[in-house]
Amino acid sequence: MSKVTEVVEELTQPILQELDLELVEIEFVKEGKNWFLRVYIDKENGVDIEDCGTVSERLSEKLDELDPITQNYFLEVSSPGAERPLKKAKDFEKAIGKNVFIKTYEPIDGEKGFEGKLLDYDGQTVKVEMKIKTRKKIIEIPFEKVASARLAVIFS
Template sequence: MSKVTEVVEELAAPICQELDIELVEIEYVKEGKSWFLRVFIDKELGVDIEDCGLVSERLSEKLDEVDPIPHNYFLEVSSPGAERPLKKQKDFEKAIGKNILVKTYEPINGEKSFEGILLEFDGQQIKLEMKMKTRKETIEIPYEKVAAVRLAVTFS
């Protein structure tokens, strides 16, 4: 985590807690010539434009006070979307029984991308049930080899 995202998390966490909103993720990235500070939020029944606007307004005031970013940037506050990333233990716990996509740094059994139902996560291993053409297969993926995990929306 970069220094900017750490500072922003310290500023955003109490705002989100006060509003009963979950702070999901913070990104600070350069795209083309522009810098973007993206704050992803969620709550039980989903966030709406008013939630995003309220967090954006309050966070913007705090950012102006602390001024952790020395150049111009765009602040975006939004929902993480249907295919939200899974980063924290509680994210994995909420996703048990749901379809997820796991990408690894290095191949496991010749593959670097795995999609299936999350059966279990113990902090060390991700246990997935994957549908093969004629059968189901359970695979365990060491968390240390994981590059990214997110919910995966499937259309049947």
């Protein structure tokens, strides 16, 4: 995690705790000539525009006070969306029974991308049920080999 995202996380957590919201992810990225500070938040039944606006206002005040970022940037606070990233153990635990897409650092059974229903996560292994043509296959992925994971919207 970069220094900027660490500082922003420290500033964001108290705001989110007060509002009963969860921090999903913080990104500080350059796109073209512009820098973007993106803060993704969520709660049990999803966040709305008011939640995002409130967090944006309060976080913006804190950032203006401390001024920890030297470059000019745009602050964006939003929901992680339908294809929310899975980063922490609790993200995987909450996603059991849902459709996921997982990329691995190295091939497993000749593949590096896996899409299907998350059956289990035990802290060491992610178990995914994939549908291949007319049959189902269960793949076990060692957690340390997961490069990225997210919820997936699968259209049947």
